[in-house]
Amino acid sequence: MEILIATIVRGVGIGSTYALIAVGFVIIYRATDVVNFAQPALVILGAYFNALFVFNYGLPFPLAVVGSMAAMALIGALTERVALRPMVGQPPFSAAMVTVGLFFALYVLAARLIGSNVITMGDPWGLSRVEFLGTTVGQVDIAKTIISLTAIAVVGVFLQRSKLGLAMRATALDQEVALAQGVNVGRMFGVSWAMSGALAALAGVMIGTAGGGMVALDAFVALKALPVIILGGLDSIKGSVVAGIFIGVAEALTRTYQPGNADFLGANFDVVVPYLIMVIALMVRPYGLYGTKEVQRV
């Protein structure tokens, strides 16, 4: 029982991180109809900036997080302006491939900056543990969950309540109509990418806080947000949260219980669980739990 609770808490922690990355995907997808495959590279770059601010400039951890989010917001907006703006009006596939190209360029940059080191985030939680429902769980998992869900809630409120959020939703609904109503659509693209970049940075920090720190290869961990958005629906923030936590918990449960119970599935089977869930989800509900069904016209 205690193992189960600890596993679920860990799963919710990592799952909320996936949700955070997935929300970044969703914001960009809603605004521009592009699936941003470069997001994982933004995630590790964000973590790198955070480590840089903490250890090289001596900033306190919260300030460093804000700083790295700001830096990644800037990089996100810049990326959009340079590489994605020329793709407006091109088929979504071309734009998606541009982000794949960006992924490699940015990933190599991040891998170069990080090198073969393990970077840590300088977070206050470390390996300390806390009592929870009669067992001890990592503080960091609780912190991850709270911070990620708060950030997503802030994004949700911003989109629902603020004027800029309204403009972004209008852009997502119909770019041309939004343009006719006086919304600066280009700027909305930039804002979407900036928000997404900031969320990616936060997610990077969250991944890096886990006991082991972070290496450049963790970009491929961030790719697990892709199954999350497929399961939740490409254009649903609510879906990202639900699917993120579901996949995080499923992965954690597999990691705990598969060795010993189902050894024939092989070592590190938990790594492929999100993708298997995605395949099943696509078979049953091709547009995810909360995604809108695509309208097809001749």
Add this chain to the structure above:
Amino acid sequence: MTEQNTKTITPKANRATLRGRPELYTEYARDQALLNTASKKLWTGVLVAFTLLLPFLLGRDLVGLLTLVFIYAIGGIGLNLVTGYAGQVSLGHAFFVGLGAYTSMFFGGAPSMTLRGLELDMLIWLPMAGIVPMLVGLLVAPLAARVRGLYLAILTLGLVFVGEHLFREARTITGGPQVGRRGAIPEVLGFNFYENQEILGFALRREQIFYFFCFALLVVMGVLARNLARSRMGRAFAAVRDRDIAAEVMGVPLLRTKVIAFGVSSFYAGIAGGLLPVAVGAINPERFNLLFSVEFLAIILIGGVATISGSIIGAAFIVLLPRLVQVTAPYLPLIGEVVSVEIAQRMLFGALIVVFLVLEPRGIYGMWLRMRNYWKAWPFSY
């Protein structure tokens, strides 16, 4: 929709009209012919002759590299059939290449204490290396046909991760992670294509023999693909790519077309996979990852979407690029001091995909077309 064999206008009366106008076509079949102009015939011949001469002029490593180009080109043609012609974006090509590689090793590889292998003839293992991925492709395709566009891309991306896990775990066939396994033995009826041989008094090195073998295979498979593309099935592919609903309305069976596209593409991928380990010596399961898939996508994007020759140009570009950067690095600023050669290669790779998509979506083949049409219409090119 058979080829329209209307032989109406050409006969006697219009011979005079045709004289001196080699590019006036009065039949659909002639217009669609593979080598429909005199200059194409000439230059294709020259190119083939030159390619056949190359292994005698170049060093061993370069011959090996060009062999790799041919193998990548076969795989690239496969991806171009499903993604370029039929419009079904697949990020899962690496999985099918890997499947082909391990099928070939199982049927053609030598067994050992830890590895299974049947040591069969290449006449068996090479077709099997194509057929097994094709069957898996046919199995996966109905699932893939349910989703479109980006959903499909992400679904096939999942395939790569699941495949990588399978390859890592099936140790008795793949050798396991970081260990890998040698390629199958390319022996046909006692003749080994990867061994120094003496043919008609010429002593040929094994790289040269394998180079000729892969080149011949590429030509055969390229022509087959080109023929498929201009057949009824190829037109169905294009209809599905351009607007699948409209294609369905016009009576193109959507599911069947997509399934066939995936099947054929996986066959090509499998053949490339069977040859790859022979050319590179030994191969790890880690090789068949997402990056490998993206390399194939880069081949068709940089070479030219929905062109066979473009796939070959793209393969040459992607395979030779690292070498090019390596050779030119000493003369370029920054590289070697600020960024290492390897990093420069990777960044260039990512940047090139972006640059080509933004500036020339038809790839190098499109550049060639523009150049050719400019000079064809010169001095009235606008």
